[in-house]
Amino acid sequence: MEKTSLYFHIPFCRRRCGYCDFNTFDGLNSYIPEYVDAICQEIIEVLAKTPNPLSVHTIYFGGGTPSLLTIGQYEEIFKTLSRNVWIEKDAEITLEANPETVTRNYITELKALGFNRISFGMQSSSPEDLRILDRRHKFESVVNAVMWSKQAGFLHINLDLIFGIPMQSRESWRNSLRLAFGFGIDHLSIYSLIVEESTRLKYWIDRGLISEPDNDLGASMYEDAMDILEQEGYQQYEISNWSRGEESQCRHNLQYWRYLPYLGFGAGAHGFYGNIRTQNFGTIPQYLQSLKDNRRNDFPASAAVCSTITLSQWDRIQENIMMSLRLTEEGINLDEFHARYGILLQSLFREQLHRLTARGLLEFSDQGKHLRLTRRGRLLGNQVFIEFIGNDIPKGYEYLNR
Secondary structure, three states: OEEEEEEEEEOEEOOOOOOOOOOOEEOOHHHHHHHHHHHHHHHHHHHOOOOOOEEEEEEEEEEOOHHHOOHHHHHHHHHHHHHHOEEEEEEEEEEEEOHHHOOHHHHHHHHHHOOOEEEEEEEOOOHHHHHHOOOOOOHHHHHHHHHHHHHHOOOEEEEEEEEOOOOOOHHHHHHHHHHHHOOOOOEEEEEEOOOOOOOHHHHHHHOOOOOOOOHHHHHHHHHHHHHHHHHOOOEEEEOOEEEOOHHHOOHHHHHHHOOOOEEEEOOOOEEEEOOEEEEEOOOHHHHHHHHHHOOOOOOOOOOOEEEEEEOOHHHHHHHHHHHHOOOOOOOEEHHHHHHHHOOOHHHHOHHHHHHHHHOOOEEEEOOOOEEEEOHHHHHOHHHHHHHHOOOOOOOOOHHHHO
């Protein structure tokens, strides 16, 4: 059976943060019961059509704020899953949560239900940073959430942090890092703030109410994270992710970065299976109505899918390179790449590899068996990725367009 991952998008929020441009909605929590029923319907529809038996080894509930669903609603989803697909005994099952939305009992019940990994949006320990991000929680909420998770028996706990926040000082950032790893947790996800269009943060910056982020300072903060976390025993295994060891790495996200199949459920969810990408209707009413309409779509699409893209082998090669290069230690296994596509990566991208290695952005490791970013390449990753996207097929390899 092929190892597959499942992603569930829970788009509900009590309040949308000022920097957020994700597919999330506030003020619609009354839809949650109907939404859970729709998720279960979508599970049944998609998994009943699988051409081959699936073995699910990771399940991830992202958002939004998945911790707004009740334990009973998650029980309903898991019962539906267990009737329709094989879930491996050691499957990684992750819930994203806002720290102010959980209680000790809720976390204990999550663990009893089968969740074994939990991820909290800490973002910063500074009240000023949280105010600028328009976050409602206080750092004390993070302290409680992590403590309760440990007491419940969660071995894998992640905290999300953001750097490059307007007016954030380097010392404030370092303090947030120190407090985060001081919890003794096994995973940290660290992201640079991106000011997105159509967000309140963008509106405030455009009107001079808040200063723009300092990109040079942000680069220094990222280097601080690399240096400090290495000293504390964390391994940077992906551009934005650090773990205490291989067993602590997020297996679900590794599925994405290794360009392996996953199915997406819920409003706006994406999926990738074989050579097909799927995208569900984005708004909650659209998603619910699409399942009521019960349009017929072939696997891996459900009635909720609004868009499918069939990728050529050339498309998949370029995407695979961009995704796998995010893995800072592993990078691209060149032998596996050759086995997967029947062609040497070095033959397809000779010029790009020469240019990027000469600039010190890419390097070959493990006696030439892997291609990965250098430390400098991690800082300038987008300059690397763009070299492998949107290229014409090299002459003599036209068959890759199939």
